[in-house]
Amino acid sequence: MKEVLEILESDARLSAGEIAIMLSMEEEEIQRVIKELEKKKVILKYMTLVNWEKAGEEKVLAMIEVRVTPQRDTGFDAVAERIYRFPQVRSMHLMSGAYDLAVFVEGQNMREVSHFVATKLATIEGVLSTTTHFVLRTYKQDGVILEDGEKDRRLAVSP
Amino acid sequence: MNRNTSWSELVNPLVRSIPWSGIRKFFDLVTETPGVISLGVGEPDFVTPWHIREACIYSLEKGYTMYTSNYGLLELRQAIARDLQSTRRLIYNPENEILITVGVSEGLDLAMRALVCPGDEVLVPEPSYVSYAPCVVLSGGRVVSLPSTMDSGFRISAEQVAASITPRTKILLLCYPNNPTGTVMDRQTLLEIAEVVRDRNLLVISDEIYDKLTYVGEHTCIATLPGMKERTVLLNGFSKTYAMTGWRVGYAAGNADFIGAMTKIHQYTMLCAPITAQMAAVEALQNGGPAMMHMVQEYNRRRLLVIHAFRDMGLPCFEPGGAFYAFPEISGTGLSSEEFARHLLQEEKVAVVPGNAFGSSGEGFVRCSYTTSVESLSEAFRRMARFVKARGVQPKTVNVTVPDVSYLIPPAAEEAAG
Numbered sequence: 310m311k312e313v314l315e316i317l318e319s320d321a322r323l324s325a326g327e328i329a330i331m332l333s334m335e336e337e338e339i340q341r342v343i344k345e346l347e348k349k350k351v352i353l354k355y356m357t358l359v360n361w362e363k364a365g366e367e368k369v370l371a372m373i374e375v376r377v378t379p380q381r382d383t384g385f386d387a388v389a390e391r392i393y394r395f396p397q398v399r400s401m402h403l404m405s406g407a408y409d410l411a412v413f414v415e416g417q418n419m420r421e422v423s424h425f426v427a428t429k430l431a432t433i434e435g436v437l438s439t440t441t442h443f444v445l446r447t448y449k450q451d452g453v454i455l456e457d458g459e460k461d462r463r464l465a466v467s468p
Numbered sequence: 469m470n471r472n473t474s475w476s477e478l479v480n481p482l483v484r485s486i487p488w489s490g491i492r493k494f495f496d497l498v499t500e501t502p503g504v505i506s507l508g509v510g511e512p513d514f515v516t517p518w519h520i521r522e523a524c525i526y527s528l529e530k531g532y533t534m535y536t537s538n539y540g541l542l543e544l545r546q547a548i549a550r551d552l553q554s555t556r557r558l559i560y561n562p563e564n565e566i567l568i569t570v571g572v573s574e575g576l577d578l579a580m581r582a583l584v585c586p587g588d589e590v591l592v593p594e595p596s597y598v599s600y601a602p603c604v605v606l607s608g609g610r611v612v613s614l615p616s617t618m619d620s621g622f623r624i625s626a627e628q629v630a631a632s633i634t635p636r637t638k639i640l641l642l643c644y645p646n647n648p649t650g651t652v653m654d655r656q657t658l659l660e661i662a663e664v665v666r667d668r669n670l671l672v673i674s675d676e677i678y679d680k681l682t683y684v685g686e687h688t689c690i691a692t693l694p695g696m697k698e699r700t701v702l703l704n705g706f707s708k709t710y711a712m713t714g715w716r717v718g719y720a721a722g723n724a725d726f727i728g729a730m731t732k733i734h735q736y737t738m739l740c741a742p743i744t745a746q747m748a749a750v751e752a753l754q755n756g757g758p759a760m761m762h763m764v765q766e767y768n769r770r771r772l773l774v775i776h777a778f779r780d781m782g783l784p785c786f787e788p789g790g791a792f793y794a795f796p797e798i799s800g801t802g803l804s805s806e807e808f809a810r811h812l813l814q815e816e817k818v819a820v821v822p823g824n825a826f827g828s829s830g831e832g833f834v835r836c837s838y839t840t841s842v843e844s845l846s847e848a849f850r851r852m853a854r855f856v857k858a859r860g861v862q863p864k865t866v867n868v869t870v871p872d873v874s875y876l877i878p879p880a881a882e883e884a885a886g
């Protein structure tokens with residue numbers, strides 16, 4: 310099962326048939342395992358990693374450090390939910406250290422992101438402070454180097 | 469010098485007698501054709517793992533740019549000794565029983581030159597790696613081929629070795645896992661061969677450069693068999709295991725006197741292996757395990773796809789247990805190895821290496837490396853399937869018997885698995 314996940318994580322387009330051969334298993338078995346993993350939400354979604362800059366689209370990404378007051382019964386979770394439900398939030402983590410939530414927000418431009426932080430995020434009850442850091446350049450995402458200059462330089466035929 | 473004498477006449481007749489590698493001939497053809505998917509590459513598609521490259525950069529920053537001892541960096545020899553002890557339970561003294569060479573290629577050349585006297589015979593199982601025969605010839609020896617066939621899984625037998633021995637026979641050259649067939653040798657057959665070697669007082673040069681790339685059963689190092697360590701020169705390197713082909717670093721391990729003889733040649737002809745590569749090799753041995761395992765797992769998955777693809781297109785292909793090559797039989801297409809490779813390249817833009825480049829017993833086969841992405845492999849096989857079908861090969865039907873590799877699974881493991 311772990312192997313199926315590893316293979317799919319590196320290339321979601323491989324068919325159950327191909328995965329079955331690679332792992333010396335039956336295709337039906339692989340299909341069953343994948344269905345099961347999807348049902349249990351171990352596999353959440355199949356997506357495409359896009360280099361938007363190359364596609365000519367203007368987008369900005371900001372990492373916002375958020376300090377919050379935890380609540381008696383729910384700790385950080387209730388405040389966190391009020392934040393991550395916004396579609397502008399691409400990813401979000403509860404952190405150890407000087408602040409509590411690392412919130413990655415995406416927008417068309419800096420103004421849009423600032424507006425979101427000022428009017429939505431900072432005003433949520435329980436949010437104590439926000440510090441916004443705009444991303445200047447993404448080098449690597451989800452294990453993939455965006456502009457990888459390493460190409461196949463091998464001779465076409467060798468002993 | 470008489471100006472009318474041509475250079476080629478001045479060249480040493482031994483050098484003149486050896487042909488250009490069949491691979492070389494084919495190479496020019498491939499590079500002239502755009503858009504080719506090449507299954508002809510005998511090296512990993514992975515770039516050397518970053519931690520190894522980074523360690524090398526660090527060594528340069530620290531100024532490691534000088535000669536090393538002729539034997540190589542002691543730290544590297546110690547790391548190799550530890551590796552051989554932990555993986556094979558072989559004890560070699562890093563002071564004088566291990567020599568760092570410029571790849572297995574140099575190790576092979578040194579071993580031949582240190583051992584072979586004019587007229588000595590060297591037994592070389594075939595199909596074989598392209599350098600073996602020329603190295604024997606250049607050191608004045610004579611190659612005695614031990615042809616192997618698909619029926620036996622491209623394994624030679626002890627009887628075959630015994631039957632080929634003459635009073636001039638000195639060396640048996642072994643290479644398992646094998647290039648080009650991917651054959652892994654089972655322990656029992658190796659034990660039988662070792663017995664012949666001991667009885668008939670031969671030496672073994674064992675090129676085990678693919679030892680870590682063993683997918684079925686376990687690799688048996690011939691030096692670990694009874695009485696064999698003192699008769700074996702073990703050659704190994706970093707090219708395949710750690711994806712370090714361009715670094716040019718390998719090693720030879722064996723009897724101190726013999727390693728000393730090789731070192732004597734090495735000291736005058738090479739001085740030492742490049743220190744930069746030696747520093748990187750230390751890092752590979754110290755921290756390269758996880759990255760290597762990852763590559764091995766990836767090769768194995770592709771290997772299974774490859775075996776399956778050939779079965780689907782109807783080409784008989786023996787299951788390769790190691791290395792990163794498959795060696796399917798293509799004679800069902802009615803073409804020779806060279807014709808097959810040439811037409812496949814021209815019509816479908818897929819490059820494979822004609823089997824006869826590895827000796828005449830490779831005729832009727834082609835070598836396909838799976839050192840390329842799954843995506844490219846799948847596309848190459850789609851094209852190849854179309855090509856062989858057009859030549860009357862029935863998909864999904866293999867009419868000849870292809871042996872299975874159950875002999876590689878020790879009985880105990882079989883029980884546990886069942």
Ligand SMILES: Cc1ncc(COP(=O)(O)O)c(C=O)c1O
Pocket residue numbers: 468510570571572573574597643646647675677704705706707713716717718
């Ligand atoms: C069987 C075998 N031995 C030796 C070599 C050469 O290895 P190295 O890069 O260590 O010189 C190769 C490379 O293709 C090989 O396949």
